[in-house]
Amino acid sequence: MGNYLVLQTDFGLGDGAVSAMYGVAHMVSDDVVIENLTHDIPPYDIWVASYRLYQTVQYWPKGTVFVSVVDPGVGSQRQSIVCKTKSGHYIITPDNGSLTHIMHYQGLEEVRVIDEVTSRLPHSEESHTFHGRDIYAYNGARLASAEVSFEELGSVIETTSIEQLSMVDATIDNGILTGSIDVLDVRFGSLWTNIPLNSLQEVAIVHGDSLQVTIYHHGHKVYQNIMKFAKSFADVQVGEPLVYVNSLVNIGVAVNQDSFSDLYHIGTGIDWTIEVRKAPKIIFE
Structure with a gap:
C-alpha cells in the first residue's frame, strides 16, 4: 500500500475546513502524501460524489486511500464505512450512497464499519458536525501511513447492505x-x-x-x-x-x-x- 491520501468533499476552499483535514492527516504522519480529487462537489450531492469516485479511483496506484465527505446526515445514525475495491483501492466515506457507482461498475471486495466513538481524532468526542476532519481524514491518514490495517479499522458487514442510489443501465x-x-x-x-x-x-x-x-x-x-x-x-x-x-x-x-x-x-x-x-x-x- 502506498502513502497517497486523496480527498473529496463539498466543502469548497472558502474557509479552513479542508486545511484542517490536511493538518489532521499530517499530525498522524508526515509521510502521507495528500492530494485533492475535488472540493467542489455541489453541496449535499451524493450522486455527483459517487460519480467522481468512479471517474477517478481506477487511475491511482493500488493501495491509494480515498476519503469522500459529502455528508448531509453528519451526526445522525448513518454509519461511517471503509471499503476495499476489487481494483485494490480503499475508500472511507459515510454510508449514504457515495459508493454506488464504484460498486455498480467496478465492484467492492469488502466493507467494514468504522467505530465513530473509538476510531476518531483524540479529544474530538464533543464535536458531531465535522466527521470529515475527526473521523474520515484521521482514519484515512492512519490507513495510508499503515498505522492501522484495513482489517483493524472496523468489523465486516455485507457488501450488499450498504446504501445504494437508484441507477438506470443503458x-x-x-x-x-x-x-x-x-x-x-x-x-x-x-x-x-x-x-x-x-x-x-x-x-x-x-x-x-x-x-x-x-x-x-x-x-x-x-x-x-x-x-x-x-x-x-x-x-x-x-x-x-x-x-x-x-x-x-x-x-x-x-x-x-x-x-x-x-x-x-x-x-x-x-x-x-x-x-x-x-x-x-x-x-x-
Missing part, C-alpha cells in the same frame, strides 16, 4: 440507444452519459455518422437535434453540437466552445434520459 432496442445523463463535464458544460462506446459499435455507428439525439426530463421531451458523431471537437464548427467519446469511453454530448447544459437547460441524474440513434438520411432532389 439499453439497446431496435437500434435506439437509451441511457441517463449521469454528470456534467462541469467547466465546459458537456453532458456525460452512461452509454458505453461499445453500444454504438453494436449498432454499427461510426465516426462521421449523423445521429439523432433526444433528451427527456421525467419522460417529457426537452431537446432533439441531429448532430455528428465526431472524433474530436475540431471536427465540427464553433457553436455546433456533437456526440463524442469521453475520457471514460462513454458517450458525451457537447457544443464546440460552449456549454450544452447552459444553452439548453439540461440537468443530470436518472430523471434525465437520452436516446441516440442513426439519423434518417435526407435526400434532396
